[in-house]
Amino acid sequence: MSTLTLNINGKPYGPIDVPDGMMLVDVLHEYLGLTGTRFGCGQGECRACTVIVDDERGPREVRSCITGAHYFADKKIRTVEGHAKRDEKGQVTALSPVQQAFLDNFSFQCGYCTPGFVNAATVLLERLAKTPVRSDELEATILEALNPHLCRCTGYVRYYQAVKQLVLATPGLVKT
Amino acid sequence: MKQSGWKRVVLALAIVWAAWWLVSLVASWWSGRGPVQRVDASPQQLALGRYLVEAADCAACHSAPGRAAFAGGVPLHSPFGTIYGTNITPDPDHGIGRYTADDFFHAVTAGEARDGHQLYPAMPYVSYKTMTRADSDAIYAFLMNQPAVKQANLDNDVRFPANIRATLLGWNLFFAGAEATPASPGSSPAWQRGRYLVETLGHCGECHSPRKLLGQIDRSQPLEGNKEIGRFAAPDITPQALAARGWDGASLNRYLATGVAEQAVASDEMLTVVNLSTSRLIPEDVEAMTVYLLGDAPPAPVAAAPASAGSPGHPDYLNLCAGCHGQDGNGVPNVSVSLRANSSVRDADPHNLIVVMLDGLPEHDFPGLARMQDMPGFAADLDDARAASLVNWLRRELGGQSTNVDAAAVRDLRHQEH
Numbered sequence: 231m232s233t234l235t236l237n238i239n240g241k242p243y244g245p246i247d248v249p250d251g252m253m254l255v256d257v258l259h260e261y262l263g264l265t266g267t268r269f270g271c272g273q274g275e276c277r278a279c280t281v282i283v284d285d286e287r288g289p290r291e292v293r294s295c296i297t298g299a300h301y302f303a304d305k306k307i308r309t310v311e312g313h314a315k316r317d318e319k320g321q322v323t324a325l326s327p328v329q330q331a332f333l334d335n336f337s338f339q340c341g342y343c344t345p346g347f348v349n350a351a352t353v354l355l356e357r358l359a360k361t362p363v364r365s366d367e368l369e370a371t372i373l374e375a376l377n378p379h380l381c382r383c384t385g386y387v388r389y390y391q392a393v394k395q396l397v398l399a400t401p402g403l404v405k406t
Numbered sequence: 407m408k409q410s411g412w413k414r415v416v417l418a419l420a421i422v423w424a425a426w427w428l429v430s431l432v433a434s435w436w437s438g439r440g441p442v443q444r445v446d447a448s449p450q451q452l453a454l455g456r457y458l459v460e461a462a463d464c465a466a467c468h469s470a471p472g473r474a475a476f477a478g479g480v481p482l483h484s485p486f487g488t489i490y491g492t493n494i495t496p497d498p499d500h501g502i503g504r505y506t507a508d509d510f511f512h513a514v515t516a517g518e519a520r521d522g523h524q525l526y527p528a529m530p531y532v533s534y535k536t537m538t539r540a541d542s543d544a545i546y547a548f549l550m551n552q553p554a555v556k557q558a559n560l561d562n563d564v565r566f567p568a569n570i571r572a573t574l575l576g577w578n579l580f581f582a583g584a585e586a587t588p589a590s591p592g593s594s595p596a597w598q599r600g601r602y603l604v605e606t607l608g609h610c611g612e613c614h615s616p617r618k619l620l621g622q623i624d625r626s627q628p629l630e631g632n633k634e635i636g637r638f639a640a641p642d643i644t645p646q647a648l649a650a651r652g653w654d655g656a657s658l659n660r661y662l663a664t665g666v667a668e669q670a671v672a673s674d675e676m677l678t679v680v681n682l683s684t685s686r687l688i689p690e691d692v693e694a695m696t697v698y699l700l701g702d703a704p705p706a707p708v709a710a711a712p713a714s715a716g717s718p719g720h721p722d723y724l725n726l727c728a729g730c731h732g733q734d735g736n737g738v739p740n741v742s743v744s745l746r747a748n749s750s751v752r753d754a755d756p757h758n759l760i761v762v763m764l765d766g767l768p769e770h771d772f773p774g775l776a777r778m779q780d781m782p783g784f785a786a787d788l789d790d791a792r793a794a795s796l797v798n799w800l801r802r803e804l805g806g807q808s809t810n811v812d813a814a815a816v817r818d819l820r821h822q823e824h
Contacts, residue, residue, distance in 0.1 A: 251724035251733045273730055273741050275779055287786060296729025300721060 236302055238264065239312030254294035254302055255279045258309065266310040268345050269295055276380040280346040282308035282353055289353050310345035313352065327396055328352050335392035339383035346379050351393050358403040365404045368397060430522070438521050442498045443506060447547035455548025458541050461607040461691070462534070463683035464549075466675075467491035477501075477555040482528045483636065486621060487564035489528040497554040510546040511539060517578060524574035526564070527621065532582050533609035536602070581622035586611060589629040590645045590701030600698025603691055604629075608683065613640040613675065629699075631755070637765070637822070638674045639757040641749070649705035651752045657707075658696040663689070665772040670749035673767055685773035710747035711806025719799025722792060726784055735804045741779045751805035756797055760811070760819045763793055790816040 234257075235244040243262055258264040270278035274296035283292045284306040313326035325333065328351045338344045354375040363371050372393050381389065397403045447455070459465070468491040470479035477500075480491040495501040502510065502520075509520040517531035518524055525531060567573055586605050590597075604610045605628075616624045616632050624630075631642035641647070648658070657667045665672035665680040672680040684692060724733065730742040737744035745751055750758045766783030788796060790813035797816070798809035 250721065251728050253729055273738065273779060274782075275741075293729075298721075298725030298728065301725035 232300060234300055234303060236262075236299070236307065237305070238262070238307045238309060240306075248299050250298070250300065252299050254281065254292075254297055254299045254307075257299040258294065264309055264311055266345055267294055268342055270342065270346075270380075271295075276343070277346045277350070277378055278343050278380075280349045280379070282349050284308065289356050291350055291353055308349070308352075310348055313348060326352065327400070328355065328393075331392040331396040332389065335388045335395070337388040337392045338381070338385050343379060343381040343383075343385075347376065347381070347389050350376055350379055351389075351396075354393065355397065355400065355403065358397060359400075362403050362405045368394065368404060372397070433522055438504075440504045440520075442503050443496070443550060445507075445547050445550040447551060451544055451547050452551060455544040455546070457686075458545050458607065459548055460683050460686040461603060462537075462545065463608065463679060464494070464545070465682045466678050467528075468494050469682075474553070474555040474557060476549065476552055477557040478559055479557075481560075484528060484621065485634070486526075486568040487562065489526050489562045489564060490560040492559045493555060493557055494549055495552055495555040495557075496550045497556050500556060500558050501554060502549065503554060505546070507543050507546050511542040514542055514545075517574070517582065524571040524578070526562070526568075526571075526574070527577070527582075530609040530612045532584070532623065533586075533606055533612055535582065536606045541607075577620065577622070581620070584623075584625045586615075586623075586625050586628050588698075589643075590698060592698065592702035594697065594702050596694045596697040597702050599691070600694035600696070603687075603695050604698050608695065610643070614643050633755070633757055636675065638761055639755065640676075641753055641755070641758065643699055645699065645701045645705050647754075648700060649707050650754070651749045652707045652710060652747050653700075653749065654707040655693075655696045655700055655704060658699060659689075659692050662692045662695060663687075664774065664776065665770075666776050668744060669747065671743050671770060671778055672772070673762075673770065677770060677772075681771075681773055710752065710804070717799055717803070719792075719795035719797075720803075722788065722796045723799055726787060727796075730779070730781070740777050742781070743778065745800060746804045748804070751800050752807060754807065756801060756807075756811050756815065757819070759797055759800065760793070760816055763788070763797065764816070764820055785820060790814070790820065 231247050231249050233245045234248040235242060236257075237243070238258075246261055248257055248261065255267055255269050258267050259269070267281060268278035270276035272295050274293045277291075277293060279293055279295040280291045281294045282289050283302070288306075289308075313329055314322045315324040315326075317323050326348075328348055332338060332344065332348065332351075337347070354372065358371075372390055376386075376389060376393065465475070467480045467482060468478055469475045470477075470491070473479045474495070476493070476495045478491045478493040482489045482491065493501040496503040498504050505513070505520050513519055513525065513531075515531055515535045515537055517527065517529060562569075588601060589604070592598075592601075611623055611628055613632060613635050614629045616627050616630055617634065618624050629643045631640060631647070633639040652669050657669055661667040661670065661672065662680065662684040664685060665677060684695070687695075727745070731737050731745050735745040750762065753759070762781070764783055764785040767778075767781040769780040770778035772778075784793070793816045794811045794813045797811045801807035801811070802809045
């Protein structure tokens, strides 16, 4: 057991006592009430548990089911709860562009994989904002970014379609 | 006068060289002709040939993924350059269609192609030189009855002076004849069969024996491991070294037959060896290989030391490794290997453990339905000192090894060209 302070979605959490070796997803669920991150395979394969880490190498995806909570002690984390705009009461006023694109395209059915896809697509968009790709490389880039994420309802096509639409509609992500 | 004498010598050498070049050109043109061979073989002979082709693992170098079987194209990287496996289908122009059984036996055991050019020792003729004529003929019959594939051989990328194939005549003179000292003491029929399977057909020593300056295998240290063979080291597989890492006959049999054992799963090039070769052998032959590797009187496997948690490196283990390998290090079947008593963790040489930690591993697909998930590399998460601490923690707590790995060892492997 060690004391842990976390920074999640711009807010400090803790200090709380967390067992050494407890995975981040369990701390999110059981200690912090942040239940949006999904526990899927529990072995880092499906990527439903993906969160975003903003550090010197970030923004980057990290699998919260196979990474110990104490790993995140000095790092900034974003979870699926952190994307939408909220008012002072915490009510959602506007979804993030990625979330809205997934809704508009009916990208998911059961939604279990969606938090992982939202985070993956968000990381991709932020990366493209810094280093745009040529338009003929866009599809391969999206495939590379989303490929590791599993969706058992076979919604892949509409996820990819949503991300492609959003990238093309957002200025500055594709080299002209 | 001295100067013109010099010139005369140079001129003479040039003439000799030109004559040699012309003669070899004519010879190669002449021997490139010749009748296309047709080989009739009974189903039993073909089955035996197929089995021996698998035991000799011909496909590992001669069947490239995505290309036709036995049509060549697998790159083999060596300190002398990259050499590509050749087309050994019965195509008369690109393959071995004009080879007689004599030509084939000569190529396989003496390293000289039908047209007279010397094969690079990437083709393990130094190991195959003890192949029986009957086995060579069965392999020949099998290959000659495979579909002929019109596929040209890829150009090798070998540096000077090794790109002059005639230099291999000298190399062969010194190194090709050497007999491998047995890697273990023994004399039983199983041991002798195993010696033939391991040293000759399986050519295990080509990777697992250390090599000397000119690439020749150090026959005085058979199967004692080779770190220069690629990014991963081929570990020491002599009886004492295997026993020290916890291997016994039963677990080695399982490893060779399936790729999966308590001590390790086959990875990197060894996974290809298991998939294409050892997993296809009959149990008696796998057993014979094991008997040869451990000797007629196998040393007792050494039990792994008990673990005790809490030291530098342990927090990183819990945060980065335990999610898949478990807090106790026992792993999960078909997902992640057990690190407790793992052969690489217990290896006196930490080379492979460091490489795996830095690079990760791709997904593994074993014979049958067994799998292992891919492992991410942690080169970006762990600096040299932290990686060294983690390696030391694993080696001490799960492997019972000394904790002698320092940051420099990690740094060297991090920056190794590969």
